[in-house]
Structures are given as structure tokens and as C-alpha cells.
Amino acid sequence: MTLRLAxxxxxxxxxxxxxxxxxxxPTETVYGLGADARNARAVAAVFEAKGRPHFNPLICHFPDAEAAFAEVLPDARxxxxAEAFWPGPLTLVLPRRPECRVDLLAGAGLDTLAVRVPAHPVALALLRAAAVPVAGPSANRSGQVSPTTAAHVQDGLGGRIAAVLDGGPCEVGVESSVLDLAAGGAALLxxxxxPVEAIEAVIGPVARPIPLSTAAASRSLRSPGMMLSHYAPSLPVRLExxxxxxxxxxxxxxxxLPGAGAVWQMSDARDPTEAATRLFAGLRWLDAEGARLxxxxxxxxxxxxxxxxxxxxxxxxxxxxxx
Structure with missing residues (x-):
């Protein structure tokens, strides 16, 4: 049963x-599906509840800019x-701090993190009360229309999540703009x-998104979920x-299997949810340990x-x- 909270x-x-x-x-854009971003099992449950087919990076929400910048490395841009648009519908992709508390699964194993401060009083009250980074993709089943009311959330995810906090209809109704600043340039994802023109008025020229097919063919864009080969360890990977x-x-x-030079266990009990929580940490550890050995x-x-x-x-x- 999903609680409907006032x-x-x-x-x-x-x-x-x-x-x-x-x-x-609720946020000013659409309703988000919130999880404690430090908690790998909670983050895995987000993907499970949504039926999300890929581990795309999740946007992490914060009550103010300094809380967000405690987890990532901001530059002057x-x-x-943040001064111009936060709170508001702008997400910034920035390098993770070494001491970042957000679990790797929330960032899809990348060395970057997508962060924003929503412009909704109920969302900000929740984020201040929780006092943790909150991962929050749209609160709908994957592939379905994004929800802009609590009733929409109940229709799609009722029985799959603990509660929906009802803050009324969303004002903006479309997702946040996502801007990648992590690689030195500025690219709209x-x-x-x-609007991108408003972003450019603050920081100058911004590269526009390229088609998904082009990104997959070039394998050159550091963009969440757009490349065929990405987030890969330095050692080759052999499947099956x-x-x-x-x-x-x-x-x-x-x-x-017996005989390996090093082993990382995703789930001894063959539980896909547990395996999801340990996947990215396992690839990183095996890459480093394999290189060492x-x-x-x-x-x-x-x-x-x-x-x-x-x-x-x-x-x-x-x-x-x-x-």
C-alpha cells in the first residue's frame, strides 16, 4: 500500500x-521518485520500481547549493x-568529490554526479528534513508519461513505493535542463x-545535444546513457x-567459478537487487586489483x-x- 501524505x-x-x-x-518540474542516495539498496529499488531498463545516472536533489556542492566540485560557472537558477529546473553534471557520500549506483558508476536544487516548497521541506542527498528520477514507470500530480504517481506506482508526498500540481511540467560542466566545456545533455539561451547569457556558448545514434556511433560524448561503450574499466570485460x-x-x-586470480561477489544468493547494489563497486575493485596483480x-x-x-x-x- 502506498501512503498519500499531505x-x-x-x-x-x-x-x-x-x-x-x-x-x-513534488518538484516544480514533475514528481520525483525519491531514495536516500547514500543507500545502494534504496537506489536499486528505484530502478526496480520504475522497471528502468538501464542504470542511467540519477539526479540528486539538495535543499541548497552548498549542500549540493559538498558532494561535487563546482567551478566558477x-x-x-546556481546563483542565477537555483532553486529551479537546472541540473548540473559535475565531478564527484573524493569524499562524496552518494552511492556509485546513483551515478551509474561515473566519476560525475548530476545535482540540482528544486524550486518547490514541499520538496525543499522534505530535503531539509531528510538531511541526505535524495536521488529522484521522475516518479513513473519507465517509458510512461512523467507525472505532474500525486494522482498520476498513484496510478503508475501505487503499491510499489512507500508513500507519495502530495504538493499539488507541478508548475513547470517538463523535466529540468541538464548541463554537463564536468569535462571543462559546457554541453547541454x-x-x-x-532555456539554453538563458544559460548562455550567464556562462557563454553551450554545445547542443547530439542525436543518440550519433553519440552511440562516435562513442565520444561523456553523456549519461548515450554511448554504446561507456563507464568501462580499463581491463577488457568478457561476458557469460x-x-x-x-x-x-x-x-x-x-x-x-574456481580458479580466478581475484573475485568480487555481486550476490552469493543470486539476488539481482543485491547484485545491482554491488555492480559498480565490483567493477572498480576488480579493475584496480586486476591491474595490481x-x-x-x-x-x-x-x-x-x-x-x-x-x-x-x-x-x-x-x-x-x-x-
């Missing part, structure tokens, strides 16, 4: 978030944009609530491993396509793609 019950919604539950909340050699590192799912590649045991297995396999296919 706008003045932000404290109760915050307690649910801190306990690892999922809570939909980011601070100027998604058109949204802040039924046996493993001593010069290979093993990403295990269930009882590990002089191993040749990372072998990956098969993961069924059921549940979050589809998203895990999507990520692994991208990691193993030719570079």
Missing part, C-alpha cells in the same frame, strides 16, 4: 527516506549558474525548464563466463534477465563493448 507531512516522508523506503515528492582462467578477475553471481581481463558470470538483471546486463554489455 504537504505538511514532510517530516514523516523524510523518516521513510532515511529508513530506506521510496517516497515520491557552476556557482554562477537535455533540454528542459531553463562458464569457466575462468588464473589470469582473469571474476565478477561472480552465485557460487564463484597483472591479470588480463575481467570475466563475468551470467546474470539472468529477470528484474534488475536486465539493467545489470545492459551495463555489462556497454562495459564489454569494443573501444
Amino acid at each position: 504537504a505538511d507531512q514532510a517530516d514523516r516522508a523524510a523518516a521513510l527516506l532515511r529508513a530506506g523506503d521510496l517516497v515520491a515528492f 557552476a556557482r554562477a549558474l 537535455r533540454h528542459g525548464g531553463v 563466463a562458464r569457466e575462468v582462467a588464473s589470469d582473469e578477475a571474476l565478477l561472480a553471481f552465485g557460487p564463484p 597483472g591479470l588480463s581481463r575481467i570475466a563475468v558470470m551470467p546474470v539472468p534477465m529477470e528484474g534488475l538483471g536486465a539493467a545489470i546486463n545492459d551495463r555489462l554489455t556497454r562495459a564489454a563493448a569494443p573501444r
Whole structure:
């Protein structure tokens, strides 16, 4: 059963978030599906509730700019944009700080993080009460229309999440603009609530989004979910491993294959949700440990396509793609 909480019950919604539950909340753009971004299992539950086929990076929400910039490294452009548009429908993609508290799964294993401060009083009350980074994609089933009322959320996710915090209809009704500042330039990844011309009035020229097919073909854009091969470890990745050699590192799912030079267990119980929470950390650890030991590649045991297995396999296919 999904609770319908009134706008003045932000404290109760915050307690649910801190306990690892999922809570939909209003923003000025659309309703977001909130999870404690520090909690890998809660973040995995977001993908599961949405039926999201890919581990795309999730936008993390904060009550103010300084809370956001405690997790990422802003430059002068980011601070100027925050001054101009936060709270508001602009998301900035910036490098993660070394001490960033946000779980790797929320950022899809990238060394960047998408952050914003929403312009909605109920959302800000929730974020202040929760006092944690809140990951929040749109609160709808993947592929369906984004919700702009609490009733929309109930129609799509009722019974799948703990609660929806009802803040009335959303004012903007389209998602935030997403701007990547992480690589030194400025690239718009998604058109949204802040026109690109308004962004350029603050920081100068901004590169426009390129078509998804072009991004996949070029494999050159640091853009969430747009490249065929991205977020890949430096060691080659071999999928569907039924046996493993001593010069290979093993990403295990269930009882590990014998003989590997190093092993990271995603889920001994073969639980896709648990595996999702450990996937990105495992690839990073095996990449570093494999390089330290002089191993040749990372072998990956098969993961069924059921549940979050589809998203895990999507990520692994991208990691193993030719570079």
C-alpha cells in the first residue's frame, strides 16, 4: 500500500527516506521518485520500481547549493549558474568529490554526479528534513508519461513505493535542463525548464545535444546513457563466463567459478537487487586489483534477465563493448 501524505507531512516522508523506503515528492518540474542516495539498496529499488531498463545516472536533489556542492566540485560557472537558477529546473553534471557520500549506483558508476536544487516548497521541506542527498528520477514507470500530480504517481506506482508526498500540481511540467560542466566545456545533455539561451547569457556558448545514434556511433560524448561503450574499466570485460582462467578477475553471481586470480561477489544468493547494489563497486575493485596483480581481463558470470538483471546486463554489455 502506498501512503498519500499531505504537504505538511514532510517530516514523516523524510523518516521513510532515511529508513530506506521510496517516497515520491513534488518538484516544480514533475514528481520525483525519491531514495536516500547514500543507500545502494534504496537506489536499486528505484530502478526496480520504475522497471528502468538501464542504470542511467540519477539526479540528486539538495535543499541548497552548498549542500549540493559538498558532494561535487563546482567551478566558477557552476556557482554562477546556481546563483542565477537555483532553486529551479537546472541540473548540473559535475565531478564527484573524493569524499562524496552518494552511492556509485546513483551515478551509474561515473566519476560525475548530476545535482540540482528544486524550486518547490514541499520538496525543499522534505530535503531539509531528510538531511541526505535524495536521488529522484521522475516518479513513473519507465517509458510512461512523467507525472505532474500525486494522482498520476498513484496510478503508475501505487503499491510499489512507500508513500507519495502530495504538493499539488507541478508548475513547470517538463523535466529540468541538464548541463554537463564536468569535462571543462559546457554541453547541454537535455533540454528542459531553463532555456539554453538563458544559460548562455550567464556562462557563454553551450554545445547542443547530439542525436543518440550519433553519440552511440562516435562513442565520444561523456553523456549519461548515450554511448554504446561507456563507464568501462580499463581491463577488457568478457561476458557469460562458464569457466575462468588464473589470469582473469571474476565478477561472480552465485557460487564463484574456481580458479580466478581475484573475485568480487555481486550476490552469493543470486539476488539481482543485491547484485545491482554491488555492480559498480565490483567493477572498480576488480579493475584496480586486476591491474595490481597483472591479470588480463575481467570475466563475468551470467546474470539472468529477470528484474534488475536486465539493467545489470545492459551495463555489462556497454562495459564489454569494443573501444
